[in-house]
Structures are given as C-alpha cells and as structure tokens.
Amino acid sequence: MSADINNREFRKQKLKDIIRKLHEGQSARQVQEEFAAAFGQVSAEEISMAEHALMQEGILPEEIQRLCDVHTAVFKGSIQEIHAPKNLEDTPGHPAHTLKAENAVLREMIAEIRRLLKAPETGDWFKELLSRANLLSGIDTHYKVKENLFFSYMEKHGVNAPPKVMWGVDDEIRAELKNALSELNRGQTTALEAVLKRLEDMAFKEENIMLPILQEKLDDEEWRQIAEDTPAFGTFLIRKPPAYKGRSKDQEDSREELPAQEGGIRLPTGSFSTQELSALLNALPMDVTFVDKKNRVRYFSQGRERVFPRTVSVLGRDVKNCHPPASVHIVEQIIQDLRAGKKDHEDFWIRMGEKLILIRYFAVRSPEGEFLGVAESTQDIAPLQAIKGEKRLMS
Numbered sequence: 001m002s003a004d005i006n007n008r009e010f011r012k013q014k015l016k017d018i019i020r021k022l023h024e025g026q027s028a029r030q031v032q033e034e035f036a037a038a039f040g041q042v043s044a045e046e047i048s049m050a051e052h053a054l055m056q057e058g059i060l061p062e063e064i065q066r067l068c069d070v071h072t073a074v075f076k077g078s079i080q081e082i083h084a085p086k087n088l089e090d091t092p093g094h095p096a097h098t099l100k101a102e103n104a105v106l107r108e109m110i111a112e113i114r115r116l117l118k119a120p121e122t123g124d125w126f127k128e129l130l131s132r133a134n135l136l137s138g139i140d141t142h143y144k145v146k147e148n149l150f151f152s153y154m155e156k157h158g159v160n161a162p163p164k165v166m167w168g169v170d171d172e173i174r175a176e177l178k179n180a181l182s183e184l185n186r187g188q189t190t191a192l193e194a195v196l197k198r199l200e201d202m203a204f205k206e207e208n209i210m211l212p213i214l215q216e217k218l219d220d221e222e223w224r225q226i227a228e229d230t231p232a233f234g235t236f237l238i239r240k241p242p243a244y245k246g247r248s249k250d251q252e253d254s255r256e257e258l259p260a261q262e263g264g265i266r267l268p269t270g271s272f273s274t275q276e277l278s279a280l281l282n283a284l285p286m287d288v289t290f291v292d293k294k295n296r297v298r299y300f301s302q303g304r305e306r307v308f309p310r311t312v313s314v315l316g317r318d319v320k321n322c323h324p325p326a327s328v329h330i331v332e333q334i335i336q337d338l339r340a341g342k343k344d345h346e347d348f349w350i351r352m353g354e355k356l357i358l359i360r361y362f363a364v365r366s367p368e369g370e371f372l373g374v375a376e377s378t379q380d381i382a383p384l385q386a387i388k389g390e391k392r393l394m395s
Helices: 002-023 028-038 044-056 061-066 068-075 095-118 125-156 161-185 190-217 220-232 274-283 325-340
Strands: 265-267 270-272 287-292 297-300 345-352 355-365 371-380
Touching (some): 095 220, 125 161, 125 220, 161 190, 325 371
Antiparallel strands (some): 265 270, 287 371
C-alpha cells in the first residue's frame, strides 16, 4: 500500500514538474520526450490533481490556461480512460452521450470547412464556407452546458482546477471564433484555420479529461439531473436528445420531497404557504436570485421569461464559479462592497438584441444590519422605456 501511495505521489510530482516546465518556456517536444520516458499512461484525474496542486501553490488558473493547448498536445494519446463506467456514453439522452455526439458533429463540420478552405474558389464556394463557419458560433451553447452543469457537479465533488482552467480557455475560443468570423466576412481565412484547431483540442479535453472525472465522481441521480437541466441551454448541431430516465425505472418518482413547513411561512407582515410564495416570486416581472452570506447560490425564481438560464444544478454552488474567470474579480468586489456596507446596491445594464437588460445587486441585511447575502434581479426594461404619457386605473 505504501509503495502505491509513494508511486502516486511521485507521478503527481512529476506531472507538476512537467506542467511547470511548460510554463517556464521549455518546448513541447522537450517536455513530451520527458513525459514519455516517465509515464506509459496517465489518468485524467492525475492531470486534474497536478493542476489543482499547482493552483494551491499559488499559480493562477490564467497561467495554466495560457499553455493549456500545449498540455493537450503533450498528454494526447497518453490518457487512460480507466475511470469511465461502461456504456454510459452509449445511452442516448445521457449527458455524456450528448456531449460526445455534439463533438462528433463538430469534428465533421471542421473537416468540411477545411475541405472548403483547400477547394478551388469557384461558384458558391465562399457562400458555402461562410454558411458552415457561422454554424460554429453555436458552440456557445455547448460550452454553457459544460460551464453551468458539468463544472457545477465537478466543484461539488471537490474538483476545482480543471473547471477554472477550461472555462478560461472556452472564453478565449469564443473571442477568437468571433474575430475569425468577422475576418472571414472580409475574405480572410487565417484566423479561422487557427480557431478550428482550438475547437478540436477543447473537444479532446472534454472527452479525455473532463468526462472521465465526471464518470468517476457522479452517481446516476446527478447525471439524470444534468440531463433534465440541459434543455434550458439547448443543443449544438444535433437534435434534442431523448429524456434520460436513469438506471432505475421508478427513479423519476423516487426523489424525496422537502418536508413542508407546518403552518406555512410566517413573515412580520403576513404569511404564505410554500406554494403561494413560490408562485408569487415566479409572477414577478423579473428574475430573482439569492446568494447567502457564504456566497452560495440558495434560490432562484422561475418566471416565464428568464433572461439568463438557471437550473437546480446551480444550488449550493459558490457564486464566483457561476461567472467566467475574466469577470470573477468584479463579482467578488461587488459582494465585498455590499458585505462591508460600502454600498447597498449596484446596477448594470446591457443590450441583448432589442432587449435592454437591467442587472441589479442588493445587499440583504437583517433588521439589526447583519449581512445575510445578496439578491440579484434581472429585467428587460426596454418596454418600460417605451412608456409615454400616463394610464390611470380608470382609463
């Protein structure tokens, strides 16, 4: 047993050394030779542990992210998928099956775009290339499922490093793809060729690093919940998959209900049943989310027209992990200012097509002034801006 532990520690330390050398500027070829000499195979979890250890030692996720594609080139072909339970990804509707199906179509799309890039520029060549390339922008949906559902469950099981690194790379790919499509409209293809490689490498990481970790950690009920929450985000390049019911036939009806509060919910100025309070909050013309004083997402309303998708998978998640790495520091600063009493609220507004979305953060305090958490509201205020004159009750 001690020999096994020592061997695992040696492998983890060796992986850390290799990753560190990459970040210190050694070439991929030098590192790959050292890697091959030290390891025959390496598991996805070992890579995760090595990256997590580096972050614990003070290396920022952005530093690991910067050479994440180099890591993929080094590890590709050497990762053992020894953690994956059998047949999960062979079951239509299972989130692992859906992710791999989307990646398979993505690879087919990339191959077709590359064929067009090499083809003679005749007839409708450019029109067809532009049409296919524009479909790649839908990768945002694929990444949102990963960031809001898969990452949430990884964090709940104590796997924190890969989500932070991968989300940062996702955002880089989004930005590079947007730029590549803009350049393509001007007849330039160099940026598009580069981003195709990054899309392929991310698909490899998802299937060979992320999925094995998820399949090792998650139970069937957690997978079923991810499958149930996925339609809130949609699918990428494939039809909507069938519902995943889980391995147990009666699982859909076997989930425990939270105990009802006897006498309903009594407040200083009135009372509700749980059903009434839920319906009231859902009837508000805005989305409401509550984050408690430990920065955990505790509640969100379920109105008819949500601005941003929310699923039950987010409950209990640290709010900083619900935002892209590039904006985490802003969210943390807002919460810190509200907690410290420097502000009572903070407002932002953004354009989304014809909508003008007002995003507001409010400090939630007890009557004695104790900080209890943060309430976030989001609302399309474009219809309110269009109001003119007046309309009285008797009009």
